Amino acid sequence: MTDPDLELVRRARDGDALAFGELVEKYQPIITSMLHRFAASHADLEDLVQESFIKAWRALPKWEPRQPFAHWLRRISARTGLDYCRRRKRSRITPVEHLPETIDTASTDTAREALDEARQLLGRLPADERALLTLLYLHGMTIDEAADHFGWTTAKTKIRAFRARQLLRRTLKNHGYEE
Amino acid sequence: MDTKNDETRRTWSELTALARNAQPPAIDVRHAVMSGIRHQPAAPAAPPSMLATVEVLFGRGLAKPALALFAVACGTIGYAGCRGLDLIELVASFSL
Numbered sequence: 001m002t003d004p005d006l007e008l009v010r011r012a013r014d015g016d017a018l019a020f021g022e023l024v025e026k027y028q029p030i031i032t033s034m035l036h037r038f039a040a041s042h043a044d045l046e047d048l049v050q051e052s053f054i055k056a057w058r059a060l061p062k063w064e065p066r067q068p069f070a071h072w073l074r075r076i077s078a079r080t081g082l083d084y085c086r087r088r089k090r091s092r093i094t095p096v097e098h099l100p101e102t103i104d105t106a107s108t109d110t111a112r113e114a115l116d117e118a119r120q121l122l123g124r125l126p127a128d129e130r131a132l133l134t135l136l137y138l139h140g141m142t143i144d145e146a147a148d149h150f151g152w153t154t155a156k157t158k159i160r161a162f163r164a165r166q167l168l169r170r171t172l173k174n175h176g177y178e179e
Numbered sequence: 180m181d182t183k184n185d186e187t188r189r190t191w192s193e194l195t196a197l198a199r200n201a202q203p204p205a206i207d208v209r210h211a212v213m214s215g216i217r218h219q220p221a222a223p224a225a226p227p228s229m230l231a232t233v234e235v236l237f238g239r240g241l242a243k244p245a246l247a248l249f250a251v252a253c254g255t256i257g258y259a260g261c262r263g264l265d266l267i268e269l270v271a272s273f274s275l
Contacts, residue, residue: 017216024209036203046206053212114189114197121191137195168191178190 005069013060020060024053027070031077037115037138038081038131040088040123048084052077078149082131089127124171129164136161 003009005026011019031049039045056076063072118138122130135146147157172179189197 017213020216021209021213024212028206028208029203032203032206036201037198042204042206045204046208046211049206050208050211050215053208054215057212057216111197111199111201114194115201117189118191118194118198121194138198140199172191177188177194179192 003065003068006065009060009063009069010065012057013063020053020057023069027073028053030070031073034074034077034139035081037119037134038084040119044084048077048080052080055080075149075151078135079151081134082128082150085127085131085134089130121168121171121175121177125164125167128160129167132157132160133164133168 005023008019008023012023028049031052032045035048035052036045039048052073056073059076063069115138119134122133122137125133132146132150135141135149136143141149143157143161144154146152146161147154150157152160169179
């Protein structure tokens with residue numbers, strides 16, 4: 001199956017910024033959807049999405065046509081999310097702000113609240129564990145998928161996930177949550 | 180988190196199941212990205228580093244054959260080195 005973006009990506013790789021702009025237009029909802037589970041605020045989310053695309057632009061010469069562009073881009077954004085968790089841990093900032101621009105219905109509010117609550121709990125874990133559990137629990141990925149997105153080996157991801165779940169279990173217990 | 184009492188508190192499974200339904204906000208970063216990349220040409224492809232090569236070998240389960248090949252290569256080089264030294268000694272003995 002041929003990649004539908006092949007032509008656009010090839011043009012972008014040759015330095016055509018307009019072609020890359022079309023790719024940004026097309027993929028920003030997907031990248032936003034990936035990163036909004038990491039970002040603590042709307043401003044952070046915008047920065048992360050932007051950062052992902054700029055990283056992709058710089059890395060375009062390394063892109064190989066045999067891998068679908070969409071998947072390649074998602075991996076870049078997942079790693080941007082991982083870097084974000086690491087930066088936040090280093091700067092010791094732990095406020096959780098609400099992302100304001102959501103569709104205003106009761107069900108999405110509940111989902112938003114649940115996401116904020118889950119993010120708060122995950123925010124108590126070390127950066128890598130937090131990022132990994134974000135993929136596993138909030139994106140519903142498998143260990144293999146998470147490993148692929150972060151560029152880790154499956155073995156490393158399994159060990160990290162085991163440790164992360166132990167830490168999470170302790171955090172949940174400390175805050176009176178059940179699994 | 181602590182404001183919720185135990186009766187209303189959801190379990191972690193319920194929380195994550197709900198959280199997965201949260202809709203991302205609509206954002207548009209096209210202009211910001213375009214101005215960000217305007218003066219940055221896409222970087223030329225760098226040759227793969229040694230570390231990347233090792234990572235690829237291990238990632239593809241080629242570690243054992245690669246180590247075996249490395250051991251054979253070391254053995255061959257060592258053997259050739261010994262033979263070379265013998266040869267040099269022999270030549271040197273003639274010249275004395």
